[in-house]
Amino acid sequence: MDKLPKIALPIIFGLIVLVILISKSAITIESGQAGVLYKTFGGGVVTDELPMGEGFHIVAPWNKVFIYEVRQQEVFEKMQVLSSNGLEIKLDASIWFEPKRELLGKLHQEKGTEYIQRVLLPTIRSxxxxxxxxYTPEQLYSSKRDAIQEEIFExxxxxxxxxxxxxxxxxxRDVTLPPTIKEAIERKLKQEQESLEYEFRLVTAKKEAEKVTIEAQGKANANKILSASLTDKILQDKGIDATLRLAQSANAKVVIVGSGESGLPLILGNN
Incomplete structure (x- = not known):
């Protein structure tokens, strides 16, 4: 009984040390993360191997693991920049990015965990x-937002x-101009729109007038051609045809006496 405490104490001490070592050595990497191993006695940051993947890992207690988010991330940035004519423009942008997984060791070694503040944001501002x-404020306000977005990205x-x-x-996401400049641009755009509408109405009226003129000219030409084709002989033939149709009508009594000046029969009466 006297020997039991002497045996138990080293066992308990050993278990405590083991628990501490396991807690220091056990690393769990969550979904969307990766780990960069730092070997205290083995050359520092491991850059010639792929980073540690998701799951449970055991590492030597004197080494360290730096965990990085490797999924796509988003940061928002509000910037104040100058247009081509020196006016201050406020620009709101969001940036989608992710660290290059296979080069995570290099990223950690050269830039560190603060790489967003050290590299990404200064670059996007520049x-x-x-x-x-x-660009001028007018271009930024009206038609060039997609262009500047693509150029900033590149x-x-x-x-x-x-x-x-x-x-x-x-x-x-947003381009904010000084209020006075914005109002001036809006007035200018409104005037340009009204001018375009007026020009459209003038063009429409001109085309309508041309259409009426063409139709009238066509009718005049047709009448001219018709008048030139109606000779005395043609008119006389048409008169005879009309007289014959009247004579054949069951409801008409036609009396023909002599002829008119044109040589056509005269119709004196009918019922």
Missing amino acids: AARSVVGR ETKKIVDGQYIQLNEVLV
Whole structure:
């Protein structure tokens, strides 16, 4: 009985140490995450192997694992930039991105876990200033939003691709101009729209007038041709045809006496 406590104490101590070692060595990586291993006595960050995947892992207690989100992420950025004529423009954008999984070790070694603040956001701000500076407020307000969105994406992508970051999309959600400039642009656009409507009405009226003129000219030409074709002989033949049709009618009594100046029979009466 006296020996039991002496045996139990080392066992209990060993179990405690084992539990501590297991707790320090056990790493669980959740869905959408990956781990970068840092070997304290083995050369530091492991860059020549793929990062640790999802699930449960055991590592030496003196090593560390840095966990990164490797799914697509989104950050929002509000920026103040200048247009081509020096006016201040407010730009709201969202950026879709993810770290390049196979290069996660390099990303951690060179940029660290704060890579979004250190690399991505400064790059997007620089690209936005460069792109917006090429356009006037009128272009930004009316027709060039898609263009600046695509250009910001391309300029940002060229830089972050070499920084182990995959850029998926840049979305320009809002472009805010100074109120006085916005009102002036809206007035100008309204005037241009009214001018286009007036020009359309003029063109429509002109086409309608041309149509009426053409129709009238066509009728005049037709009458001219008809008049030229109605000779005395043709009129006399048509008169004879009409007289014969009247004579054949069951409801008519026709008396023909002599002829008129044109040589046609005279119809004196009928019932």
